[in-house]
Amino acid sequence: MNGDLRIDRLRWWHLPAVAAMEAAIFGPEAWSEGLLWTELSAGHDYRAVFDGGTVAGYAGTAYNEAEAWLNNIAVDAAYRRRGVARMLMDDLIERARAGGAKSVLLEVAVDNGPAQRLYDAYGFYGIGVRKRYYQHTGTDAAVMRMDL
Numbered sequence: 001m002n003g004d005l006r007i008d009r010l011r012w013w014h015l016p017a018v019a020a021m022e023a024a025i026f027g028p029e030a031w032s033e034g035l036l037w038t039e040l041s042a043g044h045d046y047r048a049v050f051d052g053g054t055v056a057g058y059a060g061t062a063y064n065e066a067e068a069w070l071n072n073i074a075v076d077a078a079y080r081r082r083g084v085a086r087m088l089m090d091d092l093i094e095r096a097r098a099g100g101a102k103s104v105l106l107e108v109a110v111d112n113g114p115a116q117r118l119y120d121a122y123g124f125y126g127i128g129v130r131k132r133y134y135q136h137t138g139t140d141a142a143v144m145r146m147d148l
């Protein structure tokens with residue numbers, strides 16, 4: 001189904017497209033191009049699914065000793081429900097395991113049903129709540145963990 005899609009490292013020249021996608025998806029909570037630059041400069045592991053030269057989706061992971069933190073994951077609305085997020089999750093789990101991580105952690109808005117179903121499918125479980133984590137909406141975030 002995803003024969004034309006490939007996964008690879010996200011590079012700096014993709015950041016304008018990623019920032020535009022962030023703005024379209026997350027609105028006032030979007031990460032700016034500058035912040036995304038900082039993420040890449042910090043050496044965090046950013047991966048993207050490409051359809052030719054187009055970024056269909058991306059995910060960024062930061063490593064802290066034996067923990068991998070999924071900082072963000074998003075799929076362009078035009079590419080949803082085609083397994084792009086699964087490609088990103090499978091890839092990051094494989095890379096986290098290979099790097100010696102023992103768990104993957106993330107935050108997700110408590111009202112984000114699609115993302116929660118994605119994480120449920122991978123066996124993530126809730127370990128806490130960050131109250132009013134998302135500043136513009138005041139929405140709480142669930143902190144979730146998956147054991148590798």
Ligand SMILES: CC(C)(COP(=O)(O)OP(=O)(O)OC[C@H]1O[C@@H](n2cnc3c(N)ncnc32)[C@H](O)[C@@H]1OP(=O)(O)O)[C@@H](O)C(=O)NCCC(=O)NCCS
Pocket residue numbers: 025057072073074075076079080081082083084085086087107108109112113114115117118119121
């Ligand atoms: C959440 C998101 C990343 C999923 O991306 P996607 O590429 O459409 O997901 P996939 O096609 O790989 O779906 C994988 C599984 O996730 C779940 N899922 C994904 N979207 C769903 C939806 N809209 N409703 C219910 N379940 C959903 C399903 O279990 C799905 O498996 P299935 O298609 O076999 O039923 C995408 O909807 C998105 O970018 N949302 C906006 C950004 C966001 O919320 N990011 C997460 C921040 S924590």
